Amino acid sequence: MTFEPRLTRNWSNADVIGLDGYVAAGGYAALKKAVAMSDADIVEVVKASGLRGRGGAGFPTGMKWGFVPRDTGKPTYVVVNFDESEPGTCNNRELVEREPHRLLEGTAIAARAIGCETAFIYVRGEYLWQSIVLERAIGEAYAAGYLGADVAGSGTRIDIVLHRGAGAYICGEETALLNSLEGLRGQPRLRPPFPAVEGLYASPTVINNVETLMNVPDIIDRGADWFREVGTEKSPGTKMITISGKVERPGNYEIALGTPFREVLDDLGGGMLGGGTLKAWTPGGSSTPMLTAAHIDTALDYESLSAAGSLLGTAAIMVMDETDCVVDCAQRMVAFYAHESCGKCTPCREGSWWATRVLARIEEGYGREVDIPLMHDVGKNTLFRAFCALADGTASVINSSLQHFADEYEEHVRLGRCPMRDAPVEAEVVAS
């Protein structure tokens, strides 16, 4: 599928990291246009564009903005979710590294649309360099009058405050993020009330992903119909993807939604590393059910991946080849959820912890026949049984690997070792 790059069109221009270069490339024209529009008109254009949240859930962005009540007497807030922590995902990082002002412009337009005077960018702590890039860009934008008391000469005030996380995957969950921003432990909140009604500081709040907001300036500048020229009817626009693992050219790429995985793997990823054979892949980060070589022609969009039994998620494709053991990979992915579980809900906290151990036992050659039905049971009783979707990540890894690679699990137990290793792991290593 050929199209003109959108989010990546300036990636060959190193000058756009600075404000002058960004403005020379047409930057901040959309913000100037937006401050002259009514807030309702901005929301309508974004609704008409069909833009859906790029952080994983795919919720329509304009609708989210439209939910914010304006008559509560409280301030409204925009919070940018730059906690990008889903394993395999790093495109927000590169978007910000290369063109930080596009994020600030999109954030300011969102703020204008809901009458927000103070927006927050929540950036994961490990993105220290990217947070400095943003700090510098924010400084430039204030100096040039695109932020502050009189945005683009409109009399509108918009401030942006940068807030760094400190290493917690759960803070990408929007209500956990709000707690973290309020100075609490990053644990998710009960909904309702939804953040649109009671979010940050119990005030109406919109939380958007980085890529979502970076689409907004073009939508304002060029219109909803232009936005819909690429992608599918239900999934319009482009999508940033990350492809990693056993491919020749790991990286972040922009695709039209609906592009088949085969094209992404061969044309962008450069094919399998060293001419290997595709065995398994995650379409949207480790939380999305893994797929197999049989799914190579699946289109990458919300609907097609759902029909294939998975999810677009963060469009983070991790590719495994024939030399990779699925049990070993599943064990590492589940260990992540055990480490990152906030501990609030028993199915997540205990399920991920025990599953990590049982999977390790199977991989290391000490699996028992009952371990396979046991894993089915853990997977079934973790999915949709906890407060937030972190537990579903655990369950997705377990359930999808069992579904597609049952033989490989059984072979581990039957042989008393990983079929890709010559011998079981030594007992003393297992014990340590």
Next chain:
Amino acid sequence: MQEGGVKKVFEAGALDDARAIMARYPASRERSAIMPLLYLAQSIDGMVSQDALREIGELLGITTAEVEAVATFYSMYRLRPTGEHVVNVCTNLACKLRGANAVYEAAHEAAGVTHGMERSDDGLFTVHEEECLGVCDHAPAVQVDFCNHDEVTPERMRELIASLRGGAVPAPARGPVFANFRAASRALAGLEEMPVS
């Protein structure tokens, strides 16, 4: 340093820094400053000490226990003695598929850190197994004092450690370079702009 026998973490310039951090947030929402204040404390002591937890509580008008509850939730705050340099090795799937486990082992060997120990005997290094660092496009990913090193092999890992041992901080793949864990923690508090390497 000592006031009635109690060591003060935030004094003089550091107290000004703390107040500047609190002023970033809306009036009466100062509790939001707890995370950057923890980074500030870490930049002063090389870890988050019990004294720092108490003083942050006093600054924000909350209990030490409330501050500690937050500090212990996040992996980037270190509440125990920590090496001069913190070496983070991602072993999550995208990096594992590219050989991260061997890099993680090499880091332990070269730094002289026994598995399960907080730091090397000489106090120079803490080696930490990381979850996804968001550099899957350049796996295996490593951070030294939160500066990125891309496509790190076991050999490169040994070079990085040897270089730090010799007092030279290796140039990262992108962005600025920080002298040590404390300097990086100060930047994490939003207080330092470092020259780009």
